[in-house]
Amino acid sequence: MGSLKTPEVVPSPEEDAQKLKKAFIGFGTDEDMIIEILGHRDANQRKKIRETYHQLHNETLIDGLNKEVSGDFGKAVILWTYDPCERDARLANEELKSRIRAIKDLEIIVEMSCASSPQHLVGVRKAYCDLFNTSLEEHILVSVPMPLRKILVGLVTSYRYDKEMVDKDMAKLEANRLHECIKSKDLAHDDVVYILSTRNFYQLRATFEHYKEKHGHPIDEDIMNSGKGDLESLVKMVVLCIDSPAKHFAQIVKTAIMGLGTDEDSVTRAIISRAEIDMMKVKSEYLNMYKFNLDDEVIDDTSGDYRKFLVTLLGGKI
């Protein structure tokens, strides 16, 4: 369940587009109005607003926003306003066009392929081709070193069966195969890539469960005990993302706000990605894992319009 709250009676896209224009012009920008409108519209409603705004005002809503908003608030509002597939394509492109320095830079790619629907992933790939004149997988091939690239290309090219269907015998077989590959430190073996990138999520969860039962440890622990390199970190992230997207995103938020300074980009990405999907579950996992309220922690760590916008997406009152 998402945290986004849309009004019972949704204003027409014309009305929203006009109000947004009004918020942009005149003395300063009316950020509250922007938050009030865009922070309470789902993807489909935002799409209609984008289309209507463009027709009425002869500029795209994104261009309009770009002139008026800035900083973390601006980034967040703009990401939220994009079509979700275009948003993820842009986020992935940002990472791929700069040097990949850490596994963290690949999070968005893992999330779109391991914590999203096959339709969403295909939509991102289409948007990537349309926006950047290259396919996502081609860009991964030139930007990410082996063996990480092998895992990522497998993941982003997946189109998983998306109904609940589990073959228990296969789960046992593949849990054992994964165990062998982890033991022999061969995490980029074809079999690992095929298992993680073609099986449906329910099947993989059964495989991970069987792994733990049979081999005594959670698979992610065994992966991390097999080595401390980037490959291990990446495969662990993949496994966690598949096993529980909500836990993964709770972890992303926690890591981003922990310690000195905040990694706003990660907080933004997590909240924007999941506000319409499973943010209520992310919050409950967060509470469970860290004994703190996600909303409270986000409020403590942010300020101004940025805070207001995130709180709105989290379903809270400003």
Next chain:
Amino acid sequence: MGSLKTPEVVPSPEEDAQKLKKAFIGFGTDEDMIIEILGHRDANQRKKIRETYHQLHNETLIDGLNKEVSGDFGKAVILWTYDPCERDARLANEELKSRIRAIKDLEIIVEMSCASSPQHLVGVRKAYCDLFNTSLEEHILVSVPMPLRKILVGLVTSYRYDKEMVDKDMAKLEANRLHECIKSKDLAHDDVVYILSTRNFYQLRATFEHYKEKHGHPIDEDIMNSGKGDLESLVKMVVLCIDSPAKHFAQIVKTAIMGLGTDEDSVTRAIISRAEIDMMKVKSEYLNMYKFNLDDEVIDDTSGDYRKFLVTLLGGKI
């Protein structure tokens, strides 16, 4: 350019659906009427007829046809009536669920990934999940032996950039890489798979052209000279299909009607797949390659309603 001819004024889907029902009932089946209607409607028009027929007659058009038509004619009409993505998913499934005996059995999979748009391929993958409760790539993994499966999984998971964009330097680089892999008989090398399954078709054609210029022979010749196994045959088919889908399909038709007996399934598949895409080009390649008219050869080798239907799709008069 396709060969399919649709009427200037297309009857309403209701009218078509009623006429088809009439063709099914009473004394015998009115095959001519079936051909007259379905053989002159494009994919979108057939979709509307399917929907309308279902609404009006409380059975699917496919079920209606299944009761009335049979033999090669029946198979062809039914394949033509399916949504093209569903059709290819069913054809691929037919091959994958029986034992793969020859590279020929993998033709449909190569065609859908090397001679179709990325949208079509994704549509087939979606249809495959919907129809068979497994993803296409999972089915390939259990049905096709290594190393063929590695090539096929790469191909079916592709989502190629689909505008004309060629990087000449990359074409040179990758032609050389392909040459090295062919020379070292390493056709299932990751690099070969990545090149053939992520690059756009224009780029790959430039790569093949450069290969011939630089290394003296067409790449398909070098592949076949490097070995006589299934892997070489498969990769050669992939290269030809990418290089010129029209030549590939001309070859399919020729092989199917050559010698004693006809391979009707292949003739049907080739004509049905390309009637709306590039059948005019297939015909001209056929004439060019074999000095015979494709239409004449199909007429010589077929008979009855089956012949009438194919001739109709080829744009000829019955």
